[in-house]
Amino acid sequence: xxxxxxxxxxxxxxxxxxxxxxxxxxxxxxxxxxxxxxxxxxxxxxxxxxxxxxxxxxxxxxxxxxxxxxxxxxxxxxxxxxxxxxxxxxxxxxxxxxxxxxxxxxxxxxxxxxxxxxxxxxxxxxxxxxxxxxxxxxxxxxxxxxxxxxxxxxxxxxxxxxxxxxxxxxxxxxxxxxxxxxxxxxxxxxxxxxxxxxxxxxxxxxxxxxxxxxxxxxxxxxxxxxxxxxxxxxxxxxxxxxxxxxxxxxxxxxxxxxxxxxxxxxxxxxxxxxxxxxxxxxxxxxxxxxxxxxxxxxxxxxxxxxxxxxxxxxxxxxxx
Ligand code: FES
Numbered sequence: 001x002x003x004x005x006x007x008x009x010x011x012x013x014x015x016x017x018x019x020x021x022x023x024x025x026x027x028x029x030x031x032x033x034x035x036x037x038x039x040x041x042x043x044x045x046x047x048x049x050x051x052x053x054x055x056x057x058x059x060x061x062x063x064x065x066x067x068x069x070x071x072x073x074x075x076x077x078x079x080x081x082x083x084x085x086x087x088x089x090x091x092x093x094x095x096x097x098x099x100x101x102x103x104x105x106x107x108x109x110x111x112x113x114x115x116x117x118x119x120x121x122x123x124x125x126x127x128x129x130x131x132x133x134x135x136x137x138x139x140x141x142x143x144x145x146x147x148x149x150x151x152x153x154x155x156x157x158x159x160x161x162x163x164x165x166x167x168x169x170x171x172x173x174x175x176x177x178x179x180x181x182x183x184x185x186x187x188x189x190x191x192x193x194x195x196x197x198x199x200x201x202x203x204x205x206x207x208x209x210x211x212x213x214x215x216x217x218x219x220x221x222x223x224x225x226x227x228x229x230x231x232x233x234x235x236x237x238x239x240x241x242x243x244x245x246x247x248x249x250x251x252x253x254x255x256x257x258x259x260x261x262x263x264x265x266x267x268x269x270x271x272x273x274x275x276x277x278x279x280x281x282x283x284x285x286x287x288x289x290x291x292x293x294x295x296x297x298x299x300x301x302x303x304x305x306x307x308x309x310x311x312x313x314x315x316x317x318x319x320x
Contacts, residue, residue: 005029005030005049005050005051005119005120005123006029006030006032006047006048006049006050006051007024007029007030007031007032007049007050007051007052007053007116008031008032008033008034008040008043008044008047008049008051008052008053009021009031009032009033009034009053009054009082010033010034010035010036010037010039010040010052010053010054010055010058010063010066011033011035011054011055011058011082012035012036012055012057012058012059013055014033014035016055016082016105017033017035018033020053020082020107020112021033023109023112023113024112024113024116027113029116032047032049036058036059036060036061037054037058037060037061037062037063037065037066037069038060038061040052040054040061040066041061041066041069044070044073044074044077045183045184049077050077050078050123051077051078051079051080051100051116051119051120051123052066052070052077052078052079052080053079053080053081053082053103054066054067054079054080054081054082055081055082055083055105056081056083056094057083057084063081063083063094064093064094064097067079067081067094067097067099068097071097071098072189073183074183076126078100078119078122078123078126079097079098079099079100080099080100080101080102080103080115080116080119081094081099081101081102081103082102082103082105082107083102083103083104083105084104084105084106100118100119100122101115101118101119102115103115137170137176137177141169141170142180144169145166145169145170145177145180145181146180146184148162148165148166148169149162149166149180149181149184149185150184152185153184153185158185159181159185159187159191159192159195160195160199162181162184162185163181163192163195163196163202164201164202166181167202167203171206171207171247172203172204172205172206172207173196173202173203173204174204174206175193175204178192178193178196179192205243206243206247207243207247207250208243208244208247208248208249208250209247209248209249209288210248210249210250210268210269210288211249211250211252211268211269212232212249212250212251212252212266212267212268212285213252213253213254213257213266213267213268214228214229214232214240214251214252214253214254214266215253215254215255215256215257215263215264215265215266215267216229216253216254216255217254217255217256217257217260217263218256219256219260219263220256220260220263220264220265221264222263223263223264224264224277225263225264225265225266225276227277227278228264228266228276228277228278228281229253230278231278231281231282232251232266232281232285233251235282235285235293236249236251236285236293238251239251240252240253248288248289248290249285249288249289257272259272259274262274262275263275264276266281266284268284268285268287268288269288
């Protein structure tokens with residue numbers, strides 16, 4: 001029997017959940033139940049459902065409130081209404097929010113199965129989008145993100161530490177991760193996005209395994225850091241603020257690293273590399289690169305011995 005989507009049935013009448021479960025489990029669907037909107041929200045936050053079938057009239061958190069919450073927090077989740085007395089107004093609200101279909105109560109097995117099949121097709125049509133996200137973020141990474149969010153959940157002022165820790169794990173803060181954090185902390189996604197945009201230590205772009213900070217301060221500039229930077233850009237084929245395609249290096253420029261006597265200087269991760277030249281910078285990069293970086297197009301310089309003393313001279317100068 002083919003495995004169907006995971007469905008959460010939300011109804012304050014346990015008999016409705018039981019009856020839907022009996023019909024749908026029999027044909028291979030995986031069913032869970034919640035006796036109200038509040039319980040449904042808790043279950044949706046901690047489980048990976050494909051569809052939610054919900055009653056509209058429920059005490060505390062009603063169906064429309066639950067649907068609005070799902071649309072904001074988990075828009076990929078398909079929603080079907082199970083309702084006994086749909087007023088035109090509530091049905092209009094539900095359709096405008098974007099439900100897939102509705103099942104009238106009491107339902108026959110044939111009607112419930114028919115609507116469920118249509119909802120399942122909706123899930124299948126959505127699948128490629130879902131898989132792309134899953135591929136980019138392995139389950140172990142998502143589990144760690146959720147664990148962090150959960151550990152800060154009810155603590156005030158937790159958004160920055162959660163964002164920092166999640167950035168440490170993922171390497172950056174793409175929209176998918178921001179939304180997951182917003183949902184988990186019950187903070188509007190726009191607020192999380194504005195925090196990420198405001199603080200320079202947050203990044204929305206993927207970062208490399210190693211960050212190169214090249215100093216463009218005066219002392220380094222006078223000693224030729226511009227030609228070193230050009231060499232790095234040339235070899236890694238990226239500009240300042242970018243990351244290599246293989247995500248090994250990210251390149252940043254900074255103003256004075258506080259060790260001007262060693263100029264020209266760059267820091268890779270936590271290591272300082274001093275007295276750089278366009279030639280020796282490749283050796284420095286190679287300490288971090290998983291494969292030797294190309295050296296053929298390297299500097300128009302070579303070491304020669306003149307009167308017993310080693311000197312670096314320009315090849316152009318020698319030829320001229
Ligand atoms: S100017 Fe580069 S370390 Fe100070």
